[in-house]
Amino acid sequence: MININGLDNLHKIVVMNPKGGCGKTTLATNLASLYAERGPTPTLVDCDPQGFSMRWLEKRPATRPTVHGIEAYTSGEPLAARVKPESRALIFDLPAAIPNEQLQNYTYAADSILIPIMPSAVDVYSATRFIADMLVDQQLDRREQKLVIVANRVRSNTKSYQMLRSFLASLDIPMIAVLRDSQNYVHAIAQGIGLCELPSYRTKDDIQQIDAIYTWLGRQRAKVRIFPSTEQRQGMIADIAFRRAQDRDFQGGDPLTDWAEAERELNETLFSSADG
Numbered sequence: 001m002i003n004i005n006g007l008d009n010l011h012k013i014v015v016m017n018p019k020g021g022c023g024k025t026t027l028a029t030n031l032a033s034l035y036a037e038r039g040p041t042p043t044l045v046d047c048d049p050q051g052f053s054m055r056w057l058e059k060r061p062a063t064r065p066t067v068h069g070i071e072a073y074t075s076g077e078p079l080a081a082r083v084k085p086e087s088r089a090l091i092f093d094l095p096a097a098i099p100n101e102q103l104q105n106y107t108y109a110a111d112s113i114l115i116p117i118m119p120s121a122v123d124v125y126s127a128t129r130f131i132a133d134m135l136v137d138q139q140l141d142r143r144e145q146k147l148v149i150v151a152n153r154v155r156s157n158t159k160s161y162q163m164l165r166s167f168l169a170s171l172d173i174p175m176i177a178v179l180r181d182s183q184n185y186v187h188a189i190a191q192g193i194g195l196c197e198l199p200s201y202r203t204k205d206d207i208q209q210i211d212a213i214y215t216w217l218g219r220q221r222a223k224v225r226i227f228p229s230t231e232q233r234q235g236m237i238a239d240i241a242f243r244r245a246q247d248r249d250f251q252g253g254d255p256l257t258d259w260a261e262a263e264r265e266l267n268e269t270l271f272s273s274a275d276g
């Protein structure tokens, strides 16, 4: 099982939808290319044994900015040990079929969840069930606002697109971008690049939508909880302990002994409050 807990300080972006072929890999690879171009350095985490994201990465020209890749479906070290230190954004490309307990792990630990949906009756029906499951069974808290929709392969103003819009409005879930049905996506994926790396005259109708996703993700990133490392934490405790010992004029007369005592007290307080 792929466990995405414990990847603190990293922006965990999950692209999911159990409907096959709705555009998960297309969206994930485009996000990876976008982050490579604009930062922070991304890692594309392929969770699908079909390995399409990794194949995209293999085709990526060496001259393009770096996207790291992790084949998460191959057994190996925990993900945290496989992420390169310079990478701050993890983009998870999920397979269509995911066991329920694994879905829970993604839903809980993700900072941002993007669901690509195609505007067809079948896709909207299956998305309704999936999103309802997430809200009810997975207890996804809507107030966290971490789940959004990206409409994909849209030919504007068709009946099915209108149906998708009204369905989302009824659920009160934002649709942050509308990606056209365009050969640009097919050409980009075949070359190991993203839409933002194609010549701009070819993508002028699409790039605004890609920008909208980047902007939303930027806001989500600001919410990622930052935990200090163990060393940083011990350093902070030592500083506070020193001030505490100084304020009480170094009880017992020996500054070093009282500093150590103040540090022990602080650790005890923090440890017991974490327990309780």
Ligand SMILES: Nc1ncnc2c1ncn2[C@@H]1O[C@H](COP(=O)(O)OP(=O)(O)OP(=O)(O)O)[C@@H](O)[C@H]1O
Binding pocket: 019, 020, 021, 022, 023, 024, 025, 026, 027, 048, 052, 094, 095, 096, 152, 153, 154, 179, 180, 181, 182, 183, 185, 186, 189
């Ligand atoms: N906006 C788009 N315009 C044109 N073609 C698209 C678009 N998005 C995806 N496609 C094409 O649709 C097909 C399925 O897309 P993709 O592989 O991204 O779906 P997926 O959800 O990852 O599928 P799976 O569930 O099998 O993992 C691909 O051939 C892709 O090139």
Ligand SMILES: [Mg+2]
Binding pocket: 024, 025, 026, 048, 052, 093, 094, 095
């Ligand atoms: Mg895929």
